[in-house]
Amino acid sequence: MYSQTERVYEYERRNNQTMNITSEGSLFNQTREMQPTHGNSQKTKLAMMQHMTKFNARFFSPPTECNGGQYGRDDTNRERQSLPTILEVSNERTEDWVAVVERMIYRYEITQFQKKKTTTRKQQDISNMSYKLYYWPGLPGRGEFVRLPFIFAGKPFEEDLDPKNMMSILQGPPQRGFLPLAPPFLRLPDGQLISQTPNIVAYLGSIFGLAGSNTVESLQINAVVLTALDFNNEIHNTHHPIAVGKTYEEQKTEALTYTKDFKSSRIPKFLGYFEKVDHVHVLTAQHGQIIAGNETSSGYLIGSSVSTADLTLFHIIEGTSLESKTQLRRPTGLLFAFPKTMKKERESKCYDRVFDLHENMRRHERIAAYLESGKRAPFKDGIFRYYQELDEA
Structure with missing residues (x-):
């Protein structure tokens, strides 16, 4: 039967590995400092136990047939080979225990170094991907x-x-x-x-910093995004109210009925909601308590900076600026699908903040460059479609 120290030496011999990690402040140096000056010190053993609990003492498992006689962990004796059981052996000299700990620390630090290299390599691979x-x-x-x-x-x-x-x-x-x-x-x-x-x-939004400054703002932004996408779905239903697998011509009568209600009730409802959200920002205080009625003039739907809520609504409202005479552009979004209807809504002055938000987003440096580059596909037979009879319904 091998002693505890002999098992470690035999393990190192079989694996033919040379250990020379002695960095300042390592567990190895901490353990060497604990070597006693006189005999077998119970206090030293106790201190060593505290350090050894920082890593797994898996080198004490006896050889097994299933692993070809190599020294490794025996899962069937996991409880028996636990750290406290090893340290309960009292007939070993303290110097032997120091040698045991040194060997274990070598193995532990080598393992941690190899894990760090693997993790770094994976991170580099991911960073090179898009x-x-x-x-x-x-x-x-x-x-x-x-x-x-x-x-x-x-x-x-x-x-x-x-x-x-x-x-x-x-x-x-x-x-x-x-x-x-x-x-x-x-x-x-x-x-x-x-x-x-x-x-x-x-x-x-969460990884690009477009999801608010705290958890509550993030949830509010997500709620506004979902509401805007509900609006987007209803816009799609104006030309496909009963079956997405049929053409517009096959459901034109139903589309006229649906669109008439959409223009008279749904557009004002959604635009009115976004106007209110833009007017009153509810901010959070400590412990997540909400302070109601706290008005700001940030010009964004939620919080004090651009979020995915602003970008989502921008795309839905996106269209010709009726106030700008220096910038000619093709109508898009709702203003593409319902130019007469949206002109009427804008002239009503009921949704000034919504239209101002749209214009502010369009002036943003990167958004403006994107739109001017021509990279955005034109609106045609997608969600936003223009049918004169629907706009005039």
């Missing part, structure tokens, strides 16, 4: 809600607009345990896929 957005070609669509956080934050991303590549993912086996139902979906730098527009927007 986000990739999968969406339909030629349409802003819901993919634009995902693009805007990247554009505003100045973060790089790739786009794969090849329907074949997208369908191979949608119809193929789950990737890393996940299968998206429909675009847009985003591949993260580590290879993981995430889908659902509000889910992706919330994720990007």
Whole structure:
């Protein structure tokens, strides 16, 4: 039967490893400082026990047949080989225990160093990868809600607009345990896929600093984003009110009925809500308590800086500035789908903050450069469609 010290030496001999980690402040140096000057000190053993609990004493397991006689951990005797059991042996000299601890510390620090190198290598690999957005070609669509956080934050991303590549993912086996139902979906730098527009927007907001300054603001921003995307869905229903698989012409009568109600009740309801949100910002105090009626003049929907809520609403309202005569541009968004209706709403002066927010976002340096570059796909047969009979219904 090997003694405790002999097992460690034998383990090192078999693995043929040389240990020379003696950095200042390491566990090795701390242990050497505890060597007693006289005989076998119980106090020293106690101090050593405190240091040894910082790592797993797995080198004391006896050889087993299942591991070919190599010294390693025997899971069947895990409890018996626990650290307190080892230290209860009292017939070993203190000097032997110091040698044991030194060997164990060598192994521990080597392991930690190797783990650190592996982690650093993985981080470097991830940093060299990019986000990739999968969406339909030629349409802003819901993919634009995902693009805007990247554009505003100045973060790089790739786009794969090849329907074949997208369908191979949608119809193929789950990737890393996940299968998206429909675009847009985003591949993260580590290879993981995430889908659902509000889910992706919330994720990007959190990593790009577009999700508020605290938990409550983050939740409020997410609520506004979800409300704006509900509005977006109702806009889509104006031309496809009963079946997405049918053409507009096949449901034109129903579309006229739906749109008439949408213009008279739903547009004022949603714009009125966003106007109120922009007017009164509820801020949080300590312990998450809400201070109501605390008005600010930040000009943003929630908080004191741009968030994904502002970017999402911007894309929905996006269109021709009726006040700017120096900038000619093609109407988009609601102003593309319902130019006469939106002109009337703007002239009513009931939603000035909403339209001002849209103009302020459009003037932002990165947003303006993006729009002027022509990289944004034109609005045509996507969510926002212009039919004269619907605008005049």
